């Protein structure tokens with residue numbers, strides 16, 4: 001975000017999955033009587049529609065997608081199903097920020113395909129009565145998987161609409177019994193210089209001190225919108241999107257939605273998140289999407305929506321307060337000066 005990226009995207013129009021493709025797929029499944037709850041899940045996010053019907057191959061020697069399939073609950077709240085247009089799948093897979101793999105938008109896609117997501121270990125510790133460590137299978141099996149369509153707004157003023165799969169962070173936190181002294185939740189990304197070229201070289205990794213760290217207040221973490229995502233577009237997450245598990249906080253700038261999480265720690269002090277540490281005058285702890293508080297170097301009043309067509313096409317739209325989720329989250333900030341606490 002500090003580094004200006006002028007590199008052209010690797011996207012080719014011919015590779016793009018359109019929103020209608022996804023919609024049609026769902027309609028098709030319905031017609032076949034398969035229904036959304038039994039979409040076959042494919043471990044590789046690159047598996048296409050054809051693979052989905054043929055059962056798919058276990059590309060990474062991975063756990064079978066049936067775990068996701070068996071747990072998928074299509075949730076009732078229409079809020080999560082009325083987003084249009086959806087950003088095409090290939091753009092969500094190829095236009096990324098994941099500095100551990102490089103700072104260019106196509107670096108994560110190009111340099112993460114060998115990333116190992118299984119075995120995985122996610123530890124939840126700190127001020128909790130029942131700390132646990134979950135393995136890869138637990139992440140997909142233990143909690144009810146829901147599909148949710150969310151807006152995603154990067155602090156760099158571009159945005160997408162993404163159909164996530166995941167479970168609420170609240171359900172995970174309840175299972176570890178937070179202590180009454182816990183006030184914040186701190187998240188940490190994997191640190192593995194052998195797998196992540198940006199961690200092995202400060203130049204490649206944008207000068208960040210890894211591991212990448214993010215944090216939420218406990219009440220933000222417990223909000224029903226806050227998702228632990230394990231998939232998108234009906235498939236398990238691709239490495240570049242934060243496999244095997246990442247956070248999704250749709251009313252905050254994208255940098256809060258930390259990827260490839262290995263540790264979640266409950267604390268009583270406000271943790272220092274990575275981007276605040278790098279440039280606290282530009283990136284704060286809260287990072288709520290707010291069209292009235294500009295970034296020191298650019299406006300936050302509008303955004304470039306990435307839909308069909310070239311990713312740099314200027315399809316601008318107005319940015320919404322809390323990214324359009326004010327009804328769900330505005331109450332969390334009643335007593336907070338949002339200009340000071342950006």
Ligand SMILES: Nc1nc2c(c(=O)[nH]1)N[C@H]1C(S)=C(S)[C@@H](COP(=O)(O)O)O[C@H]1N2
Pocket residue numbers: 092095096097098099100153154155189212240241242253254255256257258259260
């Ligand atoms: N570990 C880690 N998590 C991260 C980032 C990162 O560089 N490293 N980038 C963030 C930013 S700035 C954004 S906008 C989103 C992008 O998510 P996406 O590539 O899946 O769209 O991931 C966030 N999570």
Ligand SMILES: [Mo]
Pocket residue numbers: 097153154155156253254255
């Ligand atoms: Mo971002």
